[in-house]
Amino acid sequence: MLPLQRFQDYIEQKQLFTNGNRILLAVSGGKDSVLMLHLFKAIGIDIGVAHCNFNLRADESQRDEHFVKTLAQSLNLPFYVTHFDTKKYAGENKISTQMAARVLRYNWFEEIRISHAYDFIALAHHQNDAVETVLINLVRGTGINGLHGILPKRDKLVRPLLFLNRGEINNLIDDNNIAFVEDSSNLSTNYTRNRLRIDVIPHLKAINPSLEETFNQNIKRFAEIEMFLRLQVNSIAREIISAKNDGVYIPLQKIKSLNPQKLLLFELLKPYNFIEHVVEEIINSLNKQSGIKFFSPSHQATIDRESLIISKIDFIKHQHKTIHLNDSEFELNDNYFKVTVSEDLKFEADKNKIFVDYKILQFPLILRHWQNGDKFIPMGMKGFKKISDFFIDEKVPLHLKVKTPILINGNGDVIWITGMRQDNRYKLTKATKKVAIFELKIK
Known part of the structure; x- marks a missing residue:
């Protein structure tokens, strides 16, 4: 008999979803995901079945796909399948095959969830998976968040089998005569998780036969400690x-x-x-x-x-914008500019506007970020000053120096440190006939 009441109680206790939600089940064909499928079917939740073929185990991968497809059809459930060239993706992105498979499947699950209007994605992790995850995190090094293991719910992912351990799942599969397929890679010690399951955890269980339950309780404590720490950190963050x-x-x-x-x-x-x-x-x-x-x-x-x-970091240091003769507006990162040309020679004292003698502009102009060696003649002065020294004198924070756009004339002169100071060579004079007005508008 399936543990339907425990299953429903766990879902309600952890508030994983409600009866009206549609759930997409990730089903590999192994014991865990197949048991999860039968539990969902038995309690009458609206579900669909998603299967990933990673093409890593030749004929075995095709066997698994056929098994899950046949199972979904026998239960009259929607079935979704995809095929990945996992090794190619891993090579192109310089990551492990396991990590590639993880990225590919989670991205695809989310695509199916959205496109077919499912509310959540159900994964068949159980208590032993949580134990292994905590041990992996401890071995690799972790903060306190790595000690809570696998969470029952995170965003659109739910894990409704975390009330069961591997031994219980094996017994339920046997007692209910549920068909499944065995992934031969689970027997390989080439993978960290498998080495822990095969070589390490049996020794820990010899010390503590109730290892899964002990870890389950520890995980609950760690989760509460993490919650307390987060509350304290949020309080400090608001203060400082x-x-x-x-x-x-x-x-x-x-x-x-x-x-x-x-x-x-x-x-x-x-x-x-x-x-x-x-x-x-x-x-x-x-x-x-x-x-x-x-x-x-x-x-x-x-x-x-x-x-x-x-x-x-939302900019490229050497990114630039070319400004042509007839351009009336342009932008660089979060900085938006307008330019107008007028014969009205009025002037405003506004750091976000400059009034330039139009006849000495040489198009195209360039808008770019500050570079070492840039210099200009600040408005009101006669001699050159390095822009780096100008920034120091103006107490410009260092992280803003590389983000401040510099307007450059076609001959290479600095016209304007935008939002700060115009070059004295480009000011209006008695001989000015036409003025170019550049205005900075921050988004």
């Missing part, structure tokens, strides 16, 4: 982090007073994808000169005079 147009600011003195410093700063910077050893480098550099930069895949952290400034 300031969001501004150009990034996120964290006062250096506040970072120095954090206790425990490394743990809390790591959690504060986690949304910006900074890894642990980079956080250590930031801490070790707090008392050094300003200007030191640190990078995550998505963000840049700059130690400025009084703050750690986090800004998104």
Whole structure:
């Protein structure tokens, strides 16, 4: 007999979904996913079956696909299948075959979920999978979030078999005479998870026969500790982090007073994808000169005079825009510009506008980011000044220096450090007949 009441109780307890939801089941053909399929069918939930053929096991992969398709048809369920060249994808993206399979299947599951109006994707992970995940995370190194194992629900993914362990699943398959297919790769110790399952966990179970239940309880405790830590970090973030147009600011003195410093700063910077050893480098550099930069895949952290400034990496340093004679508007990253030409020689004192003697412009103009060696004659001055020195004098944060567009004349002269200062050579004079007005509008 299937444990339908336990299954339904777990779904309700973890609030995985409601009776009115449509659920897409990821079914490989193995014991776990086939049992999950029969449980769902028995409680009358609206479901569909999705199967990935990774083409990694020759005839066995085709056998698995045929089995799952036949099973879905026998139960009168919608069936979706896809085929991947997994090894090619792994090679092109320089990742392991296992990681390639993971990326490919989750992306495809989500495509099917959206295109066929399913509410959630059900995966057949069980308690032993959670144990193995915690052990893998511990061996590789992990923060506290790696200790909660596999969550019952994350975004659109649900795992309704986490109330069962592998032994219980094996017994249910045997007792209910449920057909399945065996993946021969599960017996290979070439994979980390398999080595743990085959070589390590049996020794742990010899010490603690109730290993799965012990880990299940530990995982619950770790999840609660993680929740408590997240509440504390959110409270600290509200107190010390300031969001501004150009990034996120964290006062250096506040970072120095954090206790425990490394743990809390790591959690504060986690949304910006900074890894642990980079956080250590930031801490070790707090008392050094300003200007030191640190990078995550998505963000840049700059130690400025009084703050750690986090800004998104959303630009290319040498990106540029060509401005032609008849262009009336143009943009570079988040900076939008308008240009008008007039014979009305009026002038406004506005840092986001410049008024240029039109006759000395040489098209096409170039809008690009600051580069080492750039120099100009600031408005009101007679001699050249390096733009790098100008930035220092104006106390421009370092992370903004490389993001500030510079308007360049066709002859290579700097016309304008946008939003800051015009070059004195391009000001209006008594001889000016026509004026070009450049205006910066920040999106």
